[in-house]
Amino acid sequence: MSKDELRLLDFWASPFCMRVKIALSEKGVAYASQEEDLFGGKSDVLLKSNPIYEKVPVLLDNGKPIVESNNIVYYIDDKYPSPNPLLPSCAYGRPVHIFEGGMGIWKSKGEELEIAKKDFIEILKKLEGAMGDKDYFGGDNFGYVDVIAIAMTSWFHAYEVFGDFKVEQECPKFGCWMKRCLKRESVSSVLPDPEKIYQCVIMLRKMHGIE
């Protein structure tokens, strides 16, 4: 990896910057550190990358700015799942990939769609594996990763129609987890009607010139 790919807007005494550097070091990832003069003048790239807070740390991934230390650590762990996964319950196949995987389905057709479908099911199977024999990704209780992942399932009906498959049949354990989560008022009251999302996806496909 070239050092230019990852650039950290840094300040040596900031524990928030240290969080990011520890996470990068855990992953063995090379990066360039750019020390900011917080008491003198901040760099243009800092003012441009984090215009609201003008705060370090900012991680630039090929120029794309990621802000706020907790968020950057999460981003690093998601981009480099190994070695040393930091959020172990979803070390392999993070929920974020569900949406990307699903996009592969609704944005394609024919042979391409078949490949996207296989990839998508593969992502869910990895998540199933990460859950092990627990009820939730968070263990015995509905937790952070469950919140992140269950929201993604609101689009599953649309994926299933376009991909001609059933998540429950392909990944029964994942299906059970979905049902378990949907029993929670917080989830069932928030997720919209799957049919409405399906209609929305039909519109998106038209906008993207598919079919």
Add this chain to the structure above:
Amino acid sequence: MSKDELRLLDFWASPFCMRVKIALSEKGVAYASQEEDLFGGKSDVLLKSNPIYEKVPVLLDNGKPIVESNNIVYYIDDKYPSPNPLLPSCAYGRPVHIFEGGMGIWKSKGEELEIAKKDFIEILKKLEGAMGDKDYFGGDNFGYVDVIAIAMTSWFHAYEVFGDFKVEQECPKFGCWMKRCLKRESVSSVLPDPEKIYQCVIMLRKMHGIE
């Protein structure tokens, strides 16, 4: 809580917005939702709150914008630890409060400092409790919460000098965890010399007109 305090820049079909709504619902927190017209025109408040990505969700907490769904869920869980903690290993006394607690120490003197010191030790004791009998906040392995928390300890020497106390004596279990983490190359190579931080804090105290 007044509905005006929390405002969500929302889009009904976005699973990223659903994450935030599920988390708010888990906490039983009231909020106002502002539906954005992503295909027509985005609101000024969205463009202003998230100028880089111009993306929903944005959570406005009394006007202060929090961006990116993972980050917002973390923020909500930190601000409202109960009911239903989402990141259970640090449900009570989140690492973020270490820095705020420490600031109470170095920004004060006299009686005020004594109160700040007690508060700070209380925060560490709660964190100890959250760790239970595990080696790390992440369980058997160094994980996300460990990264977030250990970075904060780089300022402890300064707190100890100004507060005239020793973390290791007050919170021996927390002290053991610190030593365990410091054995990791990723941590020891990143944390700066405590004496340098102490000098930095002396300068900060002068800048703030303390002593």
